[in-house]
Amino acid sequence: MENNEKENVVIDDFDFSLIADFFRRVDRQGPGGDRETRLATSLIPNFNRKIRIADIGCGTGSQTFVLADKYDADIDAVDLFPEMIEGIREKSKARGLEDCVHAVQASMDALPFEKESYDLIWAEGSIFIIGYERGLQYWRQFLKSGGFVAVTECSWLGSKRPENMGWIQDNLPEIDTIENKIHQMSMAGYEPYAHFTLPETCWIKNYYEPMQPAMDAFLKDHPDHPKSQSFIDRLKDEIAYYEENKDCFGYVFYIGRKK
Structure with missing residues (x-):
């Protein structure tokens, strides 16, 4: 099955606005x-x-502004959803970073950028949408020679596999x-440059625990939407599946340098 077909199965059960x-x-x-x-x-050499x-699939920009603190850089924060783009703009303005953090609404498989124009391409928790291999291949053209890519991707952490592989397959x-x-x-x-596994706290404390109040508020705001409860149930299923199988898989940061 092609990546975009699999995306349709998993994501398009719910409308994008939801x-x-x-x-x-x-x-x-x-x-x-x-x-x-x-x-x-x-782990990336200093650019000096x-x-x-380019921060691709930036979402609400948690990593975007860490990058802005770290580097003297012009950052294009890319996301498909206008809600995320507006949030990036608001945060940039609040931090006085409008001149260096630029919100770009675009699909990660149709980027409006010139070739060889970036020193660093970043994608935390997003490359799965386009596909790991496809994303690395497509984004490479936008990197300067010797530029770096840094992405997180779900990977097996050892030889153990979940008893129920259905969620993984979907x-x-x-x-x-x-x-x-x-x-x-x-x-x-x-050139594979470095990699490390994200700890459990990145899943539980940083991602899943803050979801709980958001779930309640979301259901309160969408009491009559036919798929709102189903959407939340799917997220809860994901949390339960991770808790049960967190010794089998997790996110790994992969850093590479353009050959």
Whole structure:
């Protein structure tokens, strides 16, 4: 099954406005953490100059503004949802960063950028939408020679597998071993540079726990929407599945340098 077909099965059961309205309520749209974002930047050599960064699938911008603190950079924060784009604009203005953080509404598989125009491409918790291999291959053209890509991708953490593989097959069809993910990065035209596994706190404390009040508020705001409860039930199923199988899979930060 092609990636976009799988996306339709998982995401298009709910309209995009419903998804956006929920995720605009939380700081993170996927597992992650400020500490882990900073750790990833520390594994990339210092640029020692002003650079250009594309943060693809930026969501509400938690990692975007960590990058803005770390680098002297012009950052294009890219997301498909207008709700996320408006949030980025508001945060940029509140932080006095309008001149360096630019919100760009675009699809990650149709980016409106010039080739070889970025020093760093960032994607936390988002590359699965386009597909890991496809995303690395497509985004590579926008990197300058020697530029870096940093993405998080769900991967097997060892040899153990969940007893119930149905959720994995529906939601993480490209999951693979860390070794194979590194190999795929190499085959996509990058020198694998560094990688590390995100800790459990990135899932539970940073992502799932803040969802609980957002779920209640979301259902209160959408009492008559035919799919609002179903959407929340699916999120709760995901949380329960992760809790049961967190020793089998998790997010890994993969960093590569364009060959």
